[in-house]
Amino acid sequence: xxxxxxxxxxxxxxxxxxxxxxxxxxxxxxxxxxxxxxxxxxxxxxxxxxxxxxxxxxxxxxxxxxxxxxxxxxxxxxxxxxxxxxxxxxxxxxxxxxxxxxxxxxxxxxxxxxxxxxxxxxxxxxxxxxxxxxxxxxxxxxxxxxxxxxxxxxxxxxxxxxxxxxxxxxxxxxxxxxxxxxxxxxxxxxxxxxxxxxxxxxxxxxxxxxxxxxxxxxxxxxxxxxxxxxxxxxxxxxxxxxxxxxxxxxxxxxxxxxxxxxxxxxxxxxxxxxxxxxxxxxxxxxxxxxxxxxxxxxxxxxxxxxxxxxxxxxxxxxxxxxxxxxxxxxxxx
Amino acid sequence: xxxxxxxxxxxxxxxxxxxxxxxxxxxxxxxxxxxxxxxxxxxxxxxxxxxxxxxxxxxxxxxxxxxxxxxxxxxxxxxxxxxxxxxxxxxxxxxxxxxxxxxxxxxxxxxxxxxxxxxxxxxxxxxxxxxxxxxxxxxxxxxxxxxxxxxxxxxxxxxxxxxxxxxxxxxxxxxxxxxxxxxxxxxxxxxxxxxxxxxxxxxxxxxxxxxxxxxxxxxxxxxxxxxxxxxxxxxxxxxxxxxxxxxxxxxxxxxxxxxxxxxxxxxxxxxxxxxxxxxxxxxxxxxxxxxxxxxxxxxxxxxxxxxxxxxxxxxxxxxxxxxxxxxxxxxxxxxxxxxxxxxxxxxxxxxxxxxxxxxxxxxxxxxxxxxxxxxxxxxxxxxxxxxxxxxxxxxxxxxxxxxxxxxxxxxxxxxxxxxxxxxxxxxxxxxxxxxxxxxxxxxxxxxxxxxxxxxxxxxxxxxxxxxxxxxxxxxxxxxxxxxxxxxxxxxxxxxxxxxxxxxxx
Numbered sequence: 001x002x003x004x005x006x007x008x009x010x011x012x013x014x015x016x017x018x019x020x021x022x023x024x025x026x027x028x029x030x031x032x033x034x035x036x037x038x039x040x041x042x043x044x045x046x047x048x049x050x051x052x053x054x055x056x057x058x059x060x061x062x063x064x065x066x067x068x069x070x071x072x073x074x075x076x077x078x079x080x081x082x083x084x085x086x087x088x089x090x091x092x093x094x095x096x097x098x099x100x101x102x103x104x105x106x107x108x109x110x111x112x113x114x115x116x117x118x119x120x121x122x123x124x125x126x127x128x129x130x131x132x133x134x135x136x137x138x139x140x141x142x143x144x145x146x147x148x149x150x151x152x153x154x155x156x157x158x159x160x161x162x163x164x165x166x167x168x169x170x171x172x173x174x175x176x177x178x179x180x181x182x183x184x185x186x187x188x189x190x191x192x193x194x195x196x197x198x199x200x201x202x203x204x205x206x207x208x209x210x211x212x213x214x215x216x217x218x219x220x221x222x223x224x225x226x227x228x229x230x231x232x233x234x235x236x237x238x239x240x241x242x243x244x245x246x247x248x249x250x251x252x253x254x255x256x257x258x259x260x261x262x263x264x265x266x267x268x269x270x271x272x273x274x275x276x277x278x279x280x281x282x283x284x285x286x287x288x289x290x291x292x293x294x295x296x297x298x299x300x301x302x303x304x305x306x307x308x309x310x311x312x313x314x315x316x317x318x319x320x321x322x323x324x325x326x327x328x329x330x331x332x333x
Numbered sequence: 334x335x336x337x338x339x340x341x342x343x344x345x346x347x348x349x350x351x352x353x354x355x356x357x358x359x360x361x362x363x364x365x366x367x368x369x370x371x372x373x374x375x376x377x378x379x380x381x382x383x384x385x386x387x388x389x390x391x392x393x394x395x396x397x398x399x400x401x402x403x404x405x406x407x408x409x410x411x412x413x414x415x416x417x418x419x420x421x422x423x424x425x426x427x428x429x430x431x432x433x434x435x436x437x438x439x440x441x442x443x444x445x446x447x448x449x450x451x452x453x454x455x456x457x458x459x460x461x462x463x464x465x466x467x468x469x470x471x472x473x474x475x476x477x478x479x480x481x482x483x484x485x486x487x488x489x490x491x492x493x494x495x496x497x498x499x500x501x502x503x504x505x506x507x508x509x510x511x512x513x514x515x516x517x518x519x520x521x522x523x524x525x526x527x528x529x530x531x532x533x534x535x536x537x538x539x540x541x542x543x544x545x546x547x548x549x550x551x552x553x554x555x556x557x558x559x560x561x562x563x564x565x566x567x568x569x570x571x572x573x574x575x576x577x578x579x580x581x582x583x584x585x586x587x588x589x590x591x592x593x594x595x596x597x598x599x600x601x602x603x604x605x606x607x608x609x610x611x612x613x614x615x616x617x618x619x620x621x622x623x624x625x626x627x628x629x630x631x632x633x634x635x636x637x638x639x640x641x642x643x644x645x646x647x648x649x650x651x652x653x654x655x656x657x658x659x660x661x662x663x664x665x666x667x668x669x670x671x672x673x674x675x676x677x678x679x680x681x682x683x684x685x686x687x688x689x690x691x692x693x694x695x696x697x698x699x700x701x702x703x704x705x706x707x708x709x710x711x712x713x714x715x716x717x718x719x720x721x722x723x724x725x726x727x728x729x730x731x732x733x734x735x736x737x738x739x740x741x742x743x744x745x746x747x748x749x750x751x752x753x754x755x756x757x758x759x760x761x762x763x764x765x766x767x768x769x770x771x772x773x774x775x776x777x778x779x780x781x782x783x784x785x786x787x788x789x790x791x792x793x794x795x796x797x798x799x800x801x802x803x804x805x806x807x808x809x810x811x812x813x814x815x816x817x818x819x820x821x822x823x824x825x826x827x828x829x830x831x832x833x834x835x836x837x838x
Binding site for chain 1: 676701
């Protein structure tokens with residue numbers, strides 16, 4: 001059998017998306033810092049991280065769904081509904097402590113994710129169709145719930161609005177929560193049976209069936225997790241931006257998908273890792289925050305994000321093609 | 334005898350570790366139906382893929398109408414006049430018959446450059462009429478029966494002005510009447526001067542429709558002749574006529590108690606009334622040609638597919654698994670036929686592939702608490718199979734076929750099965766790995782494991798098994814003692830030329 005050719009350190013590094021992203025980030029930071037030295041100040045870094053915390057939570061749920069060869073387009077709407085619900089509860093019952101609101105958000109999100117998962121697993125409706133439907137259903141429910149009105153900052157309690165900004169050991173609660181979510185799901189994806197089964201189902205559902213993996217259960221679980229994390233994100237969103245509006249988080253699914261794609265997650269499932277997703281989120285954050293520094297108007301932000309997604313997808317496809325070309329060459333002799 | 338239309342000489346195709354075709358030849362003449370005969374794995378499909386431009390030969394020559402040809406892709410082969418009618422029709426179900434027939438070579442109005450549907454529909458009508466087919470050109474292909482789809486494919490070949498039409502098992506999905514229709518068309522193709530390469534396992538068809546035959550075995554050319562001047566016996570001898578030149582490991586059966594008993598197991602449309610018993614330490618061979626229903630039987634025993642009728646007893650208790658999970662828990666392991674599609678998660682590392690069936694043992698309340706044990710486990714079973722790789726962290730897709738198969742075996746031995754089912758475990762792997770797999774099977778049997786071995790290679794089944802269950806088109810045609818029967822007998826039951834009492838019992 002042909003041994004793999006010994007490759008140089010750089011080549012090896014380029015094979016790992018995580019390392020490529022780190023390198024790219026560093027390359028990107030050099031001109032930015034030269035132009036604006038305070039970009040790398042503790043304060044600014046803290047701001048970027050806080051900006052990206054909610055996205056990283058949502059992207060992790062999206063990651064698990066994509067890993068199982070699905071996609072969750074309903075994340076933005078779940079955030080909106082749970083965010084609105086938390087805002088309205090806070091408006092009416094100011095005494096409910098913030099962490100209870102987070103749990104309420106997660107509970108509602110769990111139910112919404114469960115609904116997605118059941119439709120996909122037992123209704124056999126493709127994930128893209130299912131969540132294309134529920135993205136509208138959940139957004140519609142948000143309008144029904146709020147009757148089209150907003151919850152504004154002065155209608156909410158200071159303890160809720162202040163919650164994400166409260167610090168512990170100099171780091172905001174928002175960031176702590178993101179860290180915990182990242183750690184838990186890093187562990188989940190690598191050291192639990194279900195985590196391993198998500199990789200197996202995404203990589204080869206037939207082979208998974210032959211070893212007794214319950215495909216339906218795995219599909220429900222990934223959507224359930226994604227929904228729950230969106231619920232958490234919704235509760236945090238309303239507090240951080242001190243308002244609950246019906247249009248909140250519109251199009252957020254695209255950013256979540258972008259973070260995954262950037263992080264090297266295989267779009268057809270079975271390959272990818274949490275570290276990549278977190279780095280992908282960070283990359284998006286740095287680019288977004290750096291735009292004003294390089295005198296590019298914020299109006300270009302969406303354009304640049306789209307460009308990044310395209311480049312990342314092209315890179316993924318290219319490396320996949322090279323891999324299969326290599327395998328095909330072996331086979332064709 | 335007319336001049337050859339197609340002359341294949343010294344054609345060789347080497348895949349890593351295996352010679353799929355070894356210096357074969359084939360001569361086809363216009364106006365002739367030529368049967369290509371051989372067991373599974375004889376190299377027939379490889380030859381078809383080379384003739385239709387899917388594979389590039391390692392060396393050798395193909396001469397079409399006096400000109401040496403080499404195709405870079407399927408379209409070049411089509412343009413040269415070689416068209417294959419595939420086992421599974423490669424058509425566009427949502428498009429009409431006309432659209433399917435003219436796909437890739439649409440007619441255009443010379444002035445406006447618009448697609449000329451009127452002309453195309455007219456031509457389709459004419460072509461269908463020539464074949465005496467009662468099909469409306471505007472029907473969507475998805476609304477046609479399998480047989481009619483075949484006819485449309487053949488019509489397409491005609492519209493391409495094919496010189497050589499290759500039919501790979503064209504009757505496998507057809508009923509008796511439909512086969513008659515197909516033969517009528519084959520005859521009319523023949524009369525219009527086309528050459529037809531007819532690949533089939535069914536001797537009655539070969540004797541009905543074919544003029545000449547060529548036999549391949551193990552990738553080698555064995556012989557050819559006129560069908561009218563040959564007997565079934567002669568052809569069967571050419572197909573199998575080898576001394577068992579490969580050595581099989583010594584296996585003295587020490588039969589333990591009966592572990593599995595199967596009675597009249599059936600699955601609609603796949604197999605019917607299969608009955609057998611299996612003992613500890615026994616190797617039961619399951620032989621039959623493609624489409625005999627062997628894989629379906631073992632998939633049902635393993636719980637992947639549902640039985641429509643019949644009973645199973647595992648260690649004396651009634652047993653009807655609802656899925657792999659249940660049968661695995663009861664001590665059954667199935668190494669599936671297609672290691673890439675069913676056996677492995679190619680994007681996963683070897684470690685994760687091997688530990689996948691036993692994650693339950695390595696975890697506590699769903700958390701994989703024993704990563705160290707996982708590594709030790711993988712190392713133990715991987716090394717036992719002597720997997721050659723750059724390490725257990727590499728993805729399964731980077732391995733050669735033989736080593737992938739070893740990974741699949743390593744993955745299953747750890748489950749400590751009482752019944753080990755192997756579906757084509759040596760298909761497409763090199764000789765050294767094959768020998769290792771054979772040794773492995775005997776070792777398992779010596780430990781008291783009951784083994785069911787499916788193989789399309791007759792010598793392998795004969796050399797490895799204690800008893801052989803022979804199937805033909807879903808029916809059990811014989812249960813033979815492997816030590817007392819000849820290859821000839823087994824093959825006769827597999828193509829069912831002997832009495833089919835068992836089949837209709």
